[in-house]
Amino acid sequence: MSDLILPRRRLIARAGGLALSLPLLSACDAINEAPPMRKILSLGEKMHFASQRALTDRDALAREFTRADISPVFRPNGTRLPAGKAYAAHAARGFADWRVAVTGLVARPLSLSLADIRAMPQRSQITRHDCVEGWSAIGEWTGVPLRHVLAAAGLKDGARYIVFRCADRIGDADYYESCDLVDALHPQTVLAWSLNRRLLPIANGAPLRLRIERQLGYKHAKYLTGIEAVASLDGIGAGKGGYWEDRVDYEWYAGI
């Protein structure tokens, strides 16, 4: 704790002549960054996760709406167009050669085309997308429930998490996300290829994105290229289970 506070004090001393409130503000930020405080601050997420899992039926549905409720504009966020020639080439061909690999702790690894995915049982749902920033938008999604895909691949006993690999990079790393099996097998957890009865726009994650309706928007990985069943999230990215979780310490469990 003291390693964090001391350099700040020195900084403040050097700055000199600053208003009296500055040491107070710096002290607040030093508390925010101190490792013991980070531990305390992660308690909230653990308690919300445990209590929501305890109180909520594992198949309890997120609220579904009617077509009259659909937002006039479904605001995209995060990557709006993945960089690189490979994605541009896929987009130019209408994603005809796009494949999604299902790998990891599965009995039968799969490589699915969009045609394969559309040939599986489909689900349409009009749900509210809640961004961590605070806004919400309602849209109609169509795709294959992830549990059908996982059933086709055959989850092995050791599998505890599903990791979602994406074609978009932000800064120097690929976007990725993960969830536990309760959310992975939830009936509304869908690999969606359609938004509002049209092919998914590029800004919203074409050709395929995850819908994980009981969690916040950053969990809904876009531009899906891979689905991997794993026993542990250690060793994947920085080990916290997602791009934003690794970088800015967003909650891995984003049900709140």
Place this chain on the structure above:
Amino acid sequence: MAARDMPNASASSDQPVNRIQPTRIYRHRLPTRLWHWVNAVTLLVLLMSGLMIFNAHPRLYWGQAGANHDPAWLEIGATRETGFLRVGSLRVETTGVLGRWTDRRGVQQTWAFPGWATIPTRYSLADGRRWHLTFAWLLAIALTLYMLWTVLGGHLAKDLHVRRGEWAPRHIWQDIRDHARLRFPAGEAAARYNILQKLSYIGVIFLLLPLMIATGLAMSPGFNATAPWLVDLLGGRQSARSIHFIAAWLLVLFFLVHIVMVLLAGPVNELRAMVTGWFRLPPGKEGDA
């Protein structure tokens, strides 16, 4: 009545009778004192981290959904040179405080609430959420325990219960006039909560704070699946967010009035009472009248 211990109305202030030892009463029991201070810290952290979360999307809507393309009833934003707050069609320039302000390194920022009002001081939605979602538990657990103690431990019946006569409009009006003229009760009357105090404490403990928790939970997509009726009852997720914001400022308003009242009623005595429990009845110039 303890009026015989009190200087009566005819006694002028320079008479020795005023130096009679003030009556001490045990006013705040331990659960009240503990909850008061835990709550003070918790609410401050929740307010400041809440303002950070608001900064991520400084617009408020009514209904289930709402994003940048939808009409916002409240917005804090920035133009090229100014900051502004807009509520409905009313727009106020707030440069320097809201929407556009200068941080401690002298850099212009266009986040809605300034760094001195948020946790942490630099923009971090992730950290703001960590503080907010953790301290929300402290608020909820402490409030639940305190509500139980208030009801079961007699605090409600003994101190907060509004007696029939106190509901009379004339009585309430009289109390409002006394507050407005800064005439505070002395002697025995100061030992009891007046009607405005009772209503504001009951309002905060049993309405405003539970409303904060309910509207907070209604914003959780996970809890929406647990209890869909809650978000519907509050008029949708974005309505819940708007109510959460309004109720937070009502708590700030309560806090400001509370502080003014403490300062006017005698800050040392009031603070000592909330720390030790023991309150000195102010010897009134007007007796118990």
